[in-house]
Amino acid sequence: MTALLELRAVRRSFGQVEVLHGIDIALAPGEVHALIGENGAGKSTTMKIMSGYLAPTSGQVLLDGVPVTHADSQAAEAQGVVLIHQEFNLADRLTVEQNIFLGREKKRGPFLDKAAMRAEARALLDRLDCRVPVDARIADISNPDKQMVEIAKALQRDARVLIMDEPTAVLTTHEVDVLFGQIARLKAAGVAILFTSHKLDEVRRICDSLTIMRDGAVVAQGRVADYTEDAMAEAMVGRDVSSLYPARAVPVGSGIALRVQGLTVPGFADDVSFDLRQGEILGLAGLIGSGRTELMEGLVGLRAATGRIQIAGRDVSIRAPRDAQALGMCYLTEDRKSRGLLLSQGMRENLTLQCLGDFTNWLIDTRAEEQALTRAIAEFDIRAPSRGIAVGNLSGGNQQKLLIAKIMLAEPDIVIIDEPTRGIDIGTKQQIYEFIHALAAAGRSIIVISSEMQEIIGLADRALVMRSGRIMGEVARADMTEERIVRLAMGLQAEHAGTG
């Protein structure tokens, strides 16, 4: 059987960095193909190349065995290749019918042919066994219904290849069952489907064939039936980056720096308890969306949260980040561009924003600020083309270093670092790891949130693994393996919960 859509030796570079190293994938009609891999493995780039959002740097995209070059996603859609985004691409204020026909409205003379569009929208939704009224507004319908509308929209465009980016991430168990029913129907109709998910049990349930990616390359390919979930997890992880992480020089202290009991962040984290020792690096692992960030934001007062928090043995009440800061606890956001730094302002203004009071005695002491900036540039090796440069023009790595310098001006005893090295080159990564170790060696306590398993394993003295707002288990340094963490994060094994 010829493949409907095929990638052959596809490579893709962003600037100097190659992120896909020769990918081969073939999607057959009437088959559901799973694409799995860790965050950053190259799944998204692959999907974008398939659906015309990105062009390959080299290699071929074949449709029905013929090489094609999609100018953009519209061109791909016209050929029947449709990507359904994880975040829905629907206009909230428009109705179901208006969304399905958006940009391809049926007309009768100069006017919209509403009757025809309504009828066709109804027919498309009926095919999907979806009961949602065609005149309901998108804002008022449920997530699986939105998913159905996306699929109906794709079908209206005669989709033959449907690329679904983590369609189940926003769905409840029952909603997933409904979606899988539709996928089976589409499959029977001869549509080729690419399905990505972090939930390996779903892959086992719905997919026929699979491709496993790691670091921009395909590491395994075959029939799903030949792989157990464990085998899939094993193939997704596992590589040697041991030299990237410094050796632990100073042992963890014995005192409890932070004790969290029954912390609940409504909608994100439920009844979480843990201790953080002095001088300890505690890893917080889990998939994106597992509530890690929200839990920590709740802890430092950025979100409403309930629970008991003790710092250095004393009960504390934290309602806003400044309360946490006053108690010596700071949170460093994962989103440096829109939550961490003022991109249009200079390094000095950004550096001192968190602790402006320390530089102010009626008026801001600009000279002290400049001195602090000079120290920060030296200490954190911030490489800026000029001192007055707007922070938005710095590279990601230098922005991250400035952000760390900014937090460290507050001299916190407890530092929570969310995704310390996201989107940063390997050299800067190493510097940041060394810096985190130096902090721990100085007796400060650190929580590192990371989606990169290696980072958790390389840095942490102990790791907590979250899934769906709960701590699934704790892994001690001695028996920390990627597989162990991945299994907990995917909910494959919970027997270690509560130990340690």
Added chain:
Amino acid sequence: MSSAERLERGWRPDLRVLGPLLALAALVLIGALLNGNFLSAGNITNVLSRSAFIGIIAVGMTFVITSGGLDLSVGSMAAFIAGLMILVMNALLPVLGAGWPLAIAGMATAIVAGTLAGMINGFLITTMRIEAFIVTLGTMGIYRSLVTWLADGGTLSLDFGMRTLIRPIYFNGILGISFPIIVFALVAICGEVVMRRAAFGRHAAAVGSNDRVARYSSVDVNRVRLTTYVFLGILVGIATIMYVPRLGAASSSTGVLWELEAIAAVIIGGTMLKGGFGRVWGTVVGVLILSLIDNILNLTDGVSPYLNGAIQGVIIILAVILQREKRAEG
């Protein structure tokens, strides 16, 4: 960008800084050439004193806009406070008699009313999370209607004796400089120092630039926003204290369009309407530009003064075009 290019850019005169100053200088030159009376002490005092009301308010508006807000209610607020001030003074006249204690009671009324009005706007915008445009559009209508109602559709007049007593607050001065000019200058200098050198100014710019970054940096975003509105309310009170002695009356037409003139002055001065960057000295220059256009048109015969609004409109649009900058991509 190479370092040579950067150097070159650094030396190039910055239109965003020089633009408003050049425009002001050009206006002064044009005025002097067109009318010999333009540079006389009398005319200059007249122009500056009249611009003081808008100027004092515009300094406060600079902080509101810098922190990402907007206040459309200041003109109506000024009218309402003026009416209230007159009513309170008239009512207390039998108790305190016509004298400075009564005048001070009137001034206190204006400051307290301005503070409260600013707090109401700020509370609705921060705690209640309603958009500034909507809130102040609402309070604008409310204050305008209240002053019309208090005046019963006509004019609220201050007692004649009191009017004579406080007249010097607008018309007299120290060393030939009238009080409104002195107050405007003091407010502007304090505003400039606070904006550039105080933590509050830095925080206001941070909140306007990206309120999420400010929140994650332990800045009390709501308090900063609220404070800008309260600060503006107090300045509206001060402007009203300068205004009431001039005519000794308030009516439904008092302070009409002041809010737009103040916002226009702020924008001409180089403050960004979407927030994140503000400069008080620019606002002062903006106020002067707007009043000079008005003054020059009144002094010369060439162009009808009825075209004042059109010329001001062109200036505002030009200012924004000249000050447009390429911002860091985020």
